[in-house]
Amino acid sequence: MKIRFDDAAIAKLNPHLAADKKLLLTFEDGVGPYSQHAMIHMQVQFSINIIAATMSTAGYDQTITSNLGDLLVKGYSMDSLDENMVVHLNPNLNTLSLSGDGGLIDNNLGLIDFTTADGLKDNPAK
Numbered sequence: 358m359k360i361r362f363d364d365a366a367i368a369k370l371n372p373h374l375a376a377d378k379k380l381l382l383t384f385e386d387g388v389g390p391y392s393q394h395a396m397i398h399m400q401v402q403f404s405i406n407i408i409a410a411t412m413s414t415a416g417y418d419q420t421i422t423s424n425l426g427d428l429l430v431k432g433y434s435m436d437s438l439d440e441n442m443v444v445h446l447n448p449n450l451n452t453l454s455l456s457g458d459g460g461l462i463d464n465n466l467g468l469i470d471f472t473t474a475d476g477l478k479d480n481p482a483k
Contacts (some may be wrong), residue, residue, distance in 0.1 A: 402465030
């Protein structure tokens with residue numbers, strides 16, 4: 358399983374990345390310290406989370422490779438993902454989307470940097 362970030366998505370994420378940080382692809386199901394809600398809805402919802410390397414990754418037991426490095430995921434959430442995926446930035450809305458071999462997975466992929474005080478507040482998918 359792999360994810361490719363397009364150039365615009367890389368430009369959006371790069372200011373948040375560093376050697377002392379990790380990337381998570383979080384299934385928003387209300388389970389774990391980084392999931393924001395478990396709303397009853399009919400669509401799949403994910404977010405890109407940036408955490409400090411020292412923060413807990415309990416529950417994130419699988420790895421997806423990407424052109425930005427490895428992303429940790431909850432293993433059971435991989436059922437909602439495709440073998441080949443792309444994260445695309447919509448420049449008009451400044452939002453990220455996640456699509457795969459089967460089409461669109463999440464058209465408003467959240468971005469939460471848990472290493473900054475305003476990371477949660479600045480999530481464009483809230």
